[in-house]
Amino acid sequence: MTKTYGKTTVVDSLDLDVAAGTVHGLLGPNGSGKSTTMKMLLGLVTPTSGEISMLGHPMNRDTRAQVLAGVGSLIEAPSAYPHLTGAENMKIASRLFDADPANARHAVELVRLGNHMDKLVKNYSLGMKQRLGIAMALVRDPRLLILDEPTNGLDPAGIEEIRELIVSLARDEGRTVLVSSHLLSEIEKMASHLTIIDRGRMVFQGSQQQLYDAQLPDLYIQTPSARLAAELLAPLNPAETAGGVELSGLTDEQVAEVCTHLVSHGVPLHQVVRKRRSLEEIFIGLTGREGLSA
Ligand SMILES: Nc1ncnc2c1ncn2[C@@H]1O[C@H](COP(=O)(O)OP(=O)(O)O)[C@@H](O)[C@H]1O
Numbered sequence: 637m638t639k640t641y642g643k644t645t646v647v648d649s650l651d652l653d654v655a656a657g658t659v660h661g662l663l664g665p666n667g668s669g670k671s672t673t674m675k676m677l678l679g680l681v682t683p684t685s686g687e688i689s690m691l692g693h694p695m696n697r698d699t700r701a702q703v704l705a706g707v708g709s710l711i712e713a714p715s716a717y718p719h720l721t722g723a724e725n726m727k728i729a730s731r732l733f734d735a736d737p738a739n740a741r742h743a744v745e746l747v748r749l750g751n752h753m754d755k756l757v758k759n760y761s762l763g764m765k766q767r768l769g770i771a772m773a774l775v776r777d778p779r780l781l782i783l784d785e786p787t788n789g790l791d792p793a794g795i796e797e798i799r800e801l802i803v804s805l806a807r808d809e810g811r812t813v814l815v816s817s818h819l820l821s822e823i824e825k826m827a828s829h830l831t832i833i834d835r836g837r838m839v840f841q842g843s844q845q846q847l848y849d850a851q852l853p854d855l856y857i858q859t860p861s862a863r864l865a866a867e868l869l870a871p872l873n874p875a876e877t878a879g880g881v882e883l884s885g886l887t888d889e890q891v892a893e894v895c896t897h898l899v900s901h902g903v904p905l906h907q908v909v910r911k912r913r914s915l916e917e918i919f920i921g922l923t924g925r926e927g928l929s930a
């Protein structure tokens with residue numbers, strides 16, 4: 637999919653591949669095109685070019701209503717009427733879609749709002765509003781949920797509740813969840829698969845494991861002869877640190893060669909450590925910029 641506003645391309649040839657039954661995180665800094673992508677999937681924004689297929693069906697004018705009947709969504713702000721109760725909002729959502737009332741009862745239990753259904757939504761906490769929004773998205777018993785930054789603005793306890801809810805939607809109920817966030821720390825804990833976008837372009841897509849596996853760990857060598865070590869390893873662009881040198885992008889074989897080389901030139905090795913990068917560091921490596929932490 638591509639979306640262009642005037643001369644600005646905000647989503648650039650994004651090929652989003654979400655496997656059924658997974659929690660798939662759409663991760664990117666603010667303004668990277670997450671909401672635009674989700675709105676295109678939901679038919680709220682028309683793609684400038686590209687094709688969309690969801691739940692095994694291509695989306696076009698003829699199929700759109702039927703495909704979207706299997707998709708529940710929560711886009712940006714909570715969607716309930718504040719001056720009505722939770723129960724009244726659920727009833728409206730149910731009637732709107734002519735849905736089985738049993739779905740709504742199940743959804744309310746799932747989001748653990750059973751004891752708050754008679755309260756006015758304006759008196760709900762933000763976390764409760766988000767949970768009600770997710771319950772409303774579940775009234776048609778959708779196989780796919782598209783949730784845009786559902787943890788935005790929540791406190792840590794609220795974030796944890798939404799996270800557990802999202803994980804259980806996939807793990808216990810077999811649904812597919814596409815969830816966006818600009819915070820790595822959140823996506824990392826709930827999504828098995830990731831699409832990372834930056835300025836509308838995809839910089840990574842795959843499982844979290846693949847993301848880590850694709851990254852060679854950094855090598856840290858502690859030695860009292862840091863200067864000499866840095867000179868010997870100059871072609872590998874080492875960074876000289878307080879008590880040693882640091883290198884990145886080395887294979888296992890190269891690490892062995894580096895150690896042999898240093899020892900044969902009389903450099904004492906006090907510690908040789910390989911350390912995995914954090915997701916944050918990987919993101920910076922992929923995009924050349926920061927911007928995915930709180
Ligand atoms: N209707 C619009 N007209 C013009 N530009 C837009 C419109 N909607 C979004 N954009 C721009 O597209 C970019 C991506 O926005 P968005 O999809 O909301 O990003 P994200 O959800 O990742 O924060 C931003 O630079 C935003 O200003």
Ligand SMILES: [Mg+2]
Binds near residue numbers: 670784
């Ligand atoms: Mg957004």
